Amino acid sequence: MKEFFKVTDLDKVLEYASSFPQAGTEKVSLFECIGRVLAVDIYSDADLPGFARSTMDGYAVRASSTFGASEGNPAYVNVKGAIAMGETPSFSIGPGEAAKISTGGMLPDGTDSVAMIEHVGQIDDMTIEVYKSVAPGQHIIHADEDFRKGEKILGSGSKLRAQETGLLAAFGIDSVEVYKKPVVGIISTGDEIIPVSEEPGPGKIRDINTYTLSALVKQNGGDPVVYGIIKDDFQLLLETCTTACKNSNMVIISGGSSVGTRDFTIDVLNSIPDTKVLVHGIPISPGKPTILARSGNMSVWGLPGHVVSAMVVFEVVVKPFIKNVCGLSPETGNIPELSAVLSRNVPSAHGRIDFIRVRLVEKEDTLYAEPVLGKSGLINTMIKADGLIKVDENTEGLDKGGMVSVMPLS
Amino acid sequence: MKEFFKVTDLDKVLEYASSFPQAGTEKVSLFECIGRVLAVDIYSDADLPGFARSTMDGYAVRASSTFGASEGNPAYVNVKGAIAMGETPSFSIGPGEAAKISTGGMLPDGTDSVAMIEHVGQIDDMTIEVYKSVAPGQHIIHADEDFRKGEKILGSGSKLRAQETGLLAAFGIDSVEVYKKPVVGIISTGDEIIPVSEEPGPGKIRDINTYTLSALVKQNGGDPVVYGIIKDDFQLLLETCTTACKNSNMVIISGGSSVGTRDFTIDVLNSIPDTKVLVHGIPISPGKPTILARSGNMSVWGLPGHVVSAMVVFEVVVKPFIKNVCGLSPETGNIPELSAVLSRNVPSAHGRIDFIRVRLVEKEDTLYAEPVLGKSGLINTMIKADGLIKVDENTEGLDKGGMVSVMPLS
Numbered sequence: 001m002k003e004f005f006k007v008t009d010l011d012k013v014l015e016y017a018s019s020f021p022q023a024g025t026e027k028v029s030l031f032e033c034i035g036r037v038l039a040v041d042i043y044s045d046a047d048l049p050g051f052a053r054s055t056m057d058g059y060a061v062r063a064s065s066t067f068g069a070s071e072g073n074p075a076y077v078n079v080k081g082a083i084a085m086g087e088t089p090s091f092s093i094g095p096g097e098a099a100k101i102s103t104g105g106m107l108p109d110g111t112d113s114v115a116m117i118e119h120v121g122q123i124d125d126m127t128i129e130v131y132k133s134v135a136p137g138q139h140i141i142h143a144d145e146d147f148r149k150g151e152k153i154l155g156s157g158s159k160l161r162a163q164e165t166g167l168l169a170a171f172g173i174d175s176v177e178v179y180k181k182p183v184v185g186i187i188s189t190g191d192e193i194i195p196v197s198e199e200p201g202p203g204k205i206r207d208i209n210t211y212t213l214s215a216l217v218k219q220n221g222g223d224p225v226v227y228g229i230i231k232d233d234f235q236l237l238l239e240t241c242t243t244a245c246k247n248s249n250m251v252i253i254s255g256g257s258s259v260g261t262r263d264f265t266i267d268v269l270n271s272i273p274d275t276k277v278l279v280h281g282i283p284i285s286p287g288k289p290t291i292l293a294r295s296g297n298m299s300v301w302g303l304p305g306h307v308v309s310a311m312v313v314f315e316v317v318v319k320p321f322i323k324n325v326c327g328l329s330p331e332t333g334n335i336p337e338l339s340a341v342l343s344r345n346v347p348s349a350h351g352r353i354d355f356i357r358v359r360l361v362e363k364e365d366t367l368y369a370e371p372v373l374g375k376s377g378l379i380n381t382m383i384k385a386d387g388l389i390k391v392d393e394n395t396e397g398l399d400k401g402g403m404v405s406v407m408p409l410s
Numbered sequence: 411m412k413e414f415f416k417v418t419d420l421d422k423v424l425e426y427a428s429s430f431p432q433a434g435t436e437k438v439s440l441f442e443c444i445g446r447v448l449a450v451d452i453y454s455d456a457d458l459p460g461f462a463r464s465t466m467d468g469y470a471v472r473a474s475s476t477f478g479a480s481e482g483n484p485a486y487v488n489v490k491g492a493i494a495m496g497e498t499p500s501f502s503i504g505p506g507e508a509a510k511i512s513t514g515g516m517l518p519d520g521t522d523s524v525a526m527i528e529h530v531g532q533i534d535d536m537t538i539e540v541y542k543s544v545a546p547g548q549h550i551i552h553a554d555e556d557f558r559k560g561e562k563i564l565g566s567g568s569k570l571r572a573q574e575t576g577l578l579a580a581f582g583i584d585s586v587e588v589y590k591k592p593v594v595g596i597i598s599t600g601d602e603i604i605p606v607s608e609e610p611g612p613g614k615i616r617d618i619n620t621y622t623l624s625a626l627v628k629q630n631g632g633d634p635v636v637y638g639i640i641k642d643d644f645q646l647l648l649e650t651c652t653t654a655c656k657n658s659n660m661v662i663i664s665g666g667s668s669v670g671t672r673d674f675t676i677d678v679l680n681s682i683p684d685t686k687v688l689v690h691g692i693p694i695s696p697g698k699p700t701i702l703a704r705s706g707n708m709s710v711w712g713l714p715g716h717v718v719s720a721m722v723v724f725e726v727v728v729k730p731f732i733k734n735v736c737g738l739s740p741e742t743g744n745i746p747e748l749s750a751v752l753s754r755n756v757p758s759a760h761g762r763i764d765f766i767r768v769r770l771v772e773k774e775d776t777l778y779a780e781p782v783l784g785k786s787g788l789i790n791t792m793i794k795a796d797g798l799i800k801v802d803e804n805t806e807g808l809d810k811g812g813m814v815s816v817m818p819l820s
Contacts (some may be wrong), residue, residue, distance in 0.1 A: 030606065030621055031621070031624060031636075034625040034628055034629065035629075048789075049615055050610060050612070050615075051612050051613060053615075053787070055716075055785060055786075055787045084601070085600060085601040085602045085613075085642065086600070086601040086602030086603070086604075086613050086614050087601075087613050088611075088612040088613050103715065103716070104600065104602055104615070104715060104716075105602075105613070106612060106613035141785060141787045141788065145785070145788060146787075146788045146789055146790050147790060153793075154793075161625070161819065161820065162621075162622045162623075162625035162626045162629065162721065163622060163717075163721065163789060163792035163793055163795075163819070164793065165621040165622060165624075165625045166618040166619070166621050166622035166625075166717050166721075166789055166792075167618075167789050167790075167793055168621070169606045169616055169617060169618045169620070169621040169622075170615075170616050170618050171616075172606055172607065172608075172609070172616055173606075174606050174607060190495060190496070190514065191494070191495040191496040191497075192495045192496030192514055192515070193496075196440065196579045196582055196583075196584050197582065197584060198582075199582070200460060201498075202460070202461050202498040202516060203461060203495075203496050203497050203498050203515070203516035204496050205459055205460075205463075205580075206579055206580050206581075206582055207579060208576040208577075208579045208580050210579070211440055211441070211572075211575040211576050211578075211579040212572045212573060212575060212576035212579075213572075214441060214575075215444040215571070215572035215575045215576075216572045218444055219444065219445075219572065226441075232495065305513065305514060306465075306513070306514075307573075307576050311572065311573065311576075336748055336770055336772065336777055338746055338748060338749075339748075339749050339777075360746055362746065367746055367749075375465060375551060375555070376465075377463070377465045377551045377556075378551065378555060379458075379556055379573060379576055379577050379580060380556050380557060380577075382573035382576075383563075383564075383573055383574065385573075409571065409573070410571065
């Protein structure tokens, strides 16, 4: 029997992720920063909102002027004026007085709350009756209630979502230091692989991995650079790998499905200066023949040639490395997995982790994970799949009806 | 008491979504199509893979040549040659014969299966022994097993993920007809709103909604176009809205927090030719004063000025409309909600749907939804939130410990 290779447990492989540095930082405008990863901590330079604001349309009052008020026994209050939006009130309010105010208006001195317009009746131009007592602080936001001056408002390593861009806007920050998108070189190998534009003769297959891997890199915050299809030739692969290593923050080689090429990739990696193979084989299925090397301070991957295997390895192994190079702190940006009920038994082998493609189906308010049947060489199984479930190495399978965690395939 | 407005139930509002047309279609290259929505059905023009392929490294055989083989009683088979990757085998295989083959190699005529290299011993250059019988079809993919010629491989309205780009590549489709990204005009209103670049005096607040809404539009497949901040002035708002309506596939106006502006927005919409207000008020919290109008064949929104209210309304009301205009079929692109255990009681009022911001926390393998405390005017509550939960109009709240569905805020 042929000796395969000495595998490295998935956990151990993932531990390497944090040993690769980020790709540097750059400043981007607030309109461009959505989805990017903050490279600095950000502190507030002022209180937010900076002044006490009404959160309702109504009348700014001293709460004590309304205590005990009810429909049957309203509080009568003199209207001293109206607050214009965006302006500082020119007058202050005493007991038994009120100022008309809109949502977002600045409270005048002497007031501590707002009586909602729905709880107020107008007697004449100067007088209102309040039907419901208000509590101090009710229907207002204090000057420093959202954020206080000097507070850390966002931390380095956090992903900028819509609300974070809004927060930066609130503090007048119109450009922000983020981690650079890592440049990821993509290389397809194999004598059987032809470009998408060509008509495949017998035995040939069009290049799929360049497209799926580029798309996955983009979706995960990287910037794919395509090096095309390299034939199973040591010298060609060495030259392309060397160039890719010089110009990237990560390199992904896929293919090497032939026995010869698998050795090429290892040999090529060993021939590039300052490069060391760290992992050759991971006990996962699909994806066992995965290679991880360190070249300088970046990671170089050898992924299986089959599209499904390459995609699964990307999802479960490469992704945490890209996240780290993108600067994402380990806690952020992790979509929690979905809980679903397994719709059929899934057999599995001891000693390896199986990743099973599943479709998510909702029936009568219950979410089911239906294993997608079909060989792992078939791309149709990935088209049908909404996610992956993991079957641990210490089990011989999962039972129908049990709860499983589903990693979504976005 | 002031009459507020006649509200429209959320379900009814969402029914309008499908009544607005898509933004047209365009052709994009395969490298640019990730995340876009397919505008045509796609049929295969050939079988995939197009030839019978090995899925393992080993020996292509007639399965019958190995029947009964075991470690103790191996089958002896003559090796007739080796299959080069990407080439048509020049010979055929008969009973008791084999050809060396790599993963992805083309099966020679006369074979129906592959004996894995791990189950084979080499006797000499011409002879192997097979230690395990293989079944017909084992370790191979048939010529039409992935897709058959003439089959519908992708449907109009589906979102192109990594695997769909790979499938298009497999069929040689290097550019594809997708729905155009809808242009969404963004208008911020309010006398209290100042540009991000300015220092806010008392009573003023920087423009947040332009950034959060632009980001949400982008994340959901639209192309935001910013019209800036419009003061509370009928004529100015009318002019800007008219321009935006001419040049967009959807318009979102936020603000109108003052009583005056709320009426402006309605009046402005009623003054634009071929425009009709469909909805003025939805019994949801936050977000009650939401406006929806139809202008020509597009939707125009009046969202609340408070950032949290505007974001929640976007998530629960506007998003389904954007998805429809993007061409997404209603079944696709819906991330299933996450199930979590509610960590505390949530009170709620009868007769309206409450959307509560929650943080997701995993403790001992259980996912908890922790309501984020704080007024809905505070952006910090959205920064802390990972998702929203819905409290129905027919309940007075949710109990601690119950299961809730969480809509993730990406």
